[in-house]
Amino acid sequence: MHTKDKNEKGKDTEMEKSTPHIIVEIIEYLPNAMVSKTIIKKSTGNITISSFDAGEELAEKSSAFDTYIQIIDGAAEVMISGKKHKLKLGQGIIIPANATNSFNASVQFKMLSTVIKSSYE
Numbered sequence: 001m002h003t004k005d006k007n008e009k010g011k012d013t014e015m016e017k018s019t020p021h022i023i024v025e026i027i028e029y030l031p032n033a034m035v036s037k038t039i040i041k042k043s044t045g046n047i048t049i050s051s052f053d054a055g056e057e058l059a060e061k062s063s064a065f066d067t068y069i070q071i072i073d074g075a076a077e078v079m080i081s082g083k084k085h086k087l088k089l090g091q092g093i094i095i096p097a098n099a100t101n102s103f104n105a106s107v108q109f110k111m112l113s114t115v116i117k118s119s120y121e
Helices: none
Strands: 002-004 034-042 045-052 057-061 067-074 076-080 083-087 092-095 101-104 109-116
Touching: 067 076, 076 092, 083 092
Parallel strands: 002 034
Antiparallel strands: 034 045, 045 109, 057 101, 067 092, 067 109, 076 083, 076 101
16 A cells, blocks of 8 residues: 555645654554655655555665665665665665665654755766
8 A cells, every 4th residue: 555645636745835843753654554745846856754564565666866765763674776774763875876676664664765856977
């Protein structure tokens, strides 16, 4: 199961600007689900927060741009180009552009994902 915040036209919605928030409380865990919420979405990049219930996975994929992932609750297993990385609370990693990657939640975790869209250097 995968859910996203949508407005009435089905488009991703951003969070309200100029409003303080506690990042780890923006999104909740749902049983047997991976949930995402858009914080900022622009043509030049986006920031998304996601929660994974224990046992959930995000299938292997790749992106044309570097992606920075930071664990903000729990711990995660991230596969990048076939190499497993175990990330704990507060740790982050850059997933290089075009690298295959996947996520596995042996325990619940929340992550912040930042993509900057520009030509790859």
